[in-house]
Amino acid sequence: MSTWRLLLADDQAMVRTGFRMMLAPQRDMAVVGEAADGLQAVQLAVDLKPDLVLMDIRMPNLNGLGATEQILNRCPATKVLVLTTFDLDEYVIRALNVGASGFLLKDASAHELLAAVRAVCGGDAVVAPSATKRLLDRMLPIVIGDGASRLAAAGLSERECEVLSLIGRGLSNPEIADELVLAESTVKSHVHALLAKTRSRDRVQLVILAIESGLVTRES
Template identity: 55%
Template structure:
């Protein structure tokens, strides 16, 4: 039998943690192994519990979700962080993604969306709430237009990619799903998954979200 996905819940509100625990623990393939009320506690508990996925609040007293995400990802690269927030996309949430989070989901997401996001992040996929995807892309491209942090000379990340892999890379940067990429290029979804895996490996990216950021920073899209 496959081991359940081990989860750490991080939020400064106990009732919110309780609500998430009730939903997640009801699933046979998910197990909440611990909770934390702030970033410092999250870092400590991640070190001792070694969860597969951390569900991370952004705005917390003391060490916030951004710093905690950065510390956890640096110390435990196999642990994935899924950011949960009440805001569509604010400075804090975007910074958390840049710090290494593998997903971004709003706290008012439907139950099935939450469960799907946890499983997707665990298997290495990036997750963005549907109404956040466009905002993230606009944010990164806006930095390029404004000469912000994402601007400047960046080496072409596609140099090691095949022509098809470059096409898939660009499609990912536009926010397309595997199914949409398959439809665009007349490929099977399994073939697309193979291409995505190769792109991730060649570019040294953690997941799709970081491919999106890398593509926009390099001006690929």
């Protein structure tokens, strides 16, 4: 069994302790370092080369957004999972755009956190459905992007638009398969096609595209 090497970045010692208590006992996880600010997070990431950084947004010296960008530029094999609160959701899309592999709200359960860490370390992206709804409430009035034009240029089929909309709502492949009454393998094929046609790096960027293009609304 592989052991994923994790770096915790949060300026609150009690938060880091809580995460360590959840993560360290797992047989497939090892907490290799803790950072109390963004600059320290970047330096430790460069020194330790962790598989994953759990990144807070609001930190002194360098915030999580800047730290995420620097880490991913200097350590391309390292992934970043952003942890946020409702009040800071306006930073999340920017963090995802610079390469973070997903985000969770800080009040996520231990089960959700462990599942997210394993998913990201395994090469997937994580967008918590509850966080997606909150993000929409904050971002829809102010989001600026060319999502609609990108969508038009991609030439997506009606089914692909349906799948993209459900991805934007935070549904997993099995959930999309149930919703559309499709085989999961068919959903995976649609997701691969969406990534290629929209030139998106990963599932997270598909979520952003769905939001910016208006496929996802508060009501949905």
